[in-house]
Amino acid sequence: MGKKIIEVKQVRKDYHVGEVVVHALRGINLEIEEGEFVAIMGASGSGKSTMLNILGCLDTPTSGEYYLDGTSVASMNRNQLAGIRNRKLGFVFQAYNLLPRTTALENVELPLMYNASLHSKDRKKMAIAALEAVGLADRMDHMPSQLSGGQQQRVAIARALVNNPILILADEATGNLDTRTSFEIMALFQDLNRQGKTIVFVTHEPDIANFTSRRIVFRDGLIRSEERTASVVDAREALKTIPVLNNHDAL
């Protein structure tokens, strides 16, 4: 048994919209160990994003407990949560969310800018290392508008990696990409996972979930089923089965 990175107990989340109360999460119990690659699946509106936001300390549960790396975060205030996000977590969003008219390198540096203990020289070194890890060392000075969707998402992954987080969270990170590029991104995630990174990945597509080691299916704010992937598909192998339609960056 590895170290518990995530421990969620009876987490509920209610949204009040006017008079109506939406129960987005209705008592979730969940444990994730260090080194796992977890896919969260489920129908639209089942509470996946809500769960991920809570796991990512962007939001706090209405009730229940959440231990991240052994610390209780359910009752932390905004500033404390910001500190946790800055030091322990990395996010990848569906829409990439890169700063426009800002170079790839500066985009990757962004989380480090909010870490006062780092010098600008270290920041740059760490950002370059992260870009190298996603295979974009030669695109450091490119603006987001000069990069393809897949490349932009890789910059976003580099940004999520740069602070050396204990957990990477991705919400439909391949949602905007074609199959081939999605597989390339998944290969990258698999590499990171092999290097020991814990990853929680929200997706709609069973194909994509096949690349992860465990899948959790949500329905109506509850976990409906949970299973370990019997045989994890290697994304790089899977890529070979897709016919090449046009020029892509080689991995």
Place this chain on the structure above:
Amino acid sequence: MNYINLMRIAIRALKRNKTRTFLTMLGILIGVASVIAMLAIGQGSKASIQTQLSSMGTNMIFVMPGSMFRGGVQMGPSNMQSLKMTDLEAIEKNCPDVTMVSPEVRTSGQSIYSNKNWPTTIYGVTPQYLDIRKITIETGRIFTEREVKNSAKVCLIGKTVKDNLFANNQDPVGTVIRFKNIPFKVIGVLAEKGQSGFGQDQDDLIVAPYTTVQKRILAITWLNAIYASAASEELGSKAQTEIEQTLREQHKIKAGEEDDFTVRSQTELVNTFSSVSNVLTALLGAIAGISLLVGGIGIMNIMFVSVTERTREIGLRMSVGARSRDIMMQFLVESVLISIIGGIIGIIFGMGASALISSIMGWPVMVMPQSVVLSFVVCTFIGVFFGWYPARKAAELDPIEAIRYE
């Protein structure tokens, strides 16, 4: 997050929207430039009036018949004839802080030399008059005590009179001119003084012994004014009081009764004009200040637009660990930068405008270092004040909602 990073982020954001940044700055720029220019005009005119007045002699005290400045009721003619030579003698005897004193009897009339004539004013005085009023002699000499006693028909002429009666190269000294048909021998020419602060030509005059003007021209016994000089500027008001008391005794005015004369000192006049121009400066400054306020509101407006536009950016920054305070500072630094840069350019433009006004309009202007420092402080304050609310709005955004904002 340290300040260098904040500065870098703010500068990058401002560069991203150059036109908008410039237009926002323009509001502050115009505001500051007009404050600087307005205050420069106000201060400049104040300073120039002050130097003009002091060039007329800051120790000077003058006595006029009648209490013109009090009550507002015009006095009868007897009141206007209240000053006599005996008053002057009493002042000489009883006022220890008065060093010089001279009568003044004046009348306007036509001056004639050969085929030229010129309307001017003759001043009947004693030799001390020139020292009291800081008038110097260019060529020739002042008349003697003896000439005063004899009501001698001698005179000194000002530059304007000389220019209008004599040819360029002619020396008036020794010639005889006529004033109101009485012949006067010119014994000197007065040095040029230029225009006074009130636009009056100070060189358009003839100076003669008061006895001559009193007896030969006007046939009167009273004086139009008495000019005196205090021992020093500091003793001005003391000397003024001494003169007032002496004259009240001379004129046998009982306690509680109105004076039949008015004593004014140059220092008093300087102060009056200073306070008038202070009001003027304040008024000009206030008008300019309003435009600065409008500029500040412009900053606030743009900062709101900027916050709304960059909601997703704010959400992203928060998700990677920016605290509310970091976001708040980011936007505050931005608005302060806009207003300070606008302010600095405004100061430069304001100084340029002041120089331009002074060279084109010929107005005296003076850029005070205080108004530059003040503008700078006010700009910083405007940046913080008008940036505060938008920045707080940004800092209070919910990270999840912000990052999903379309």
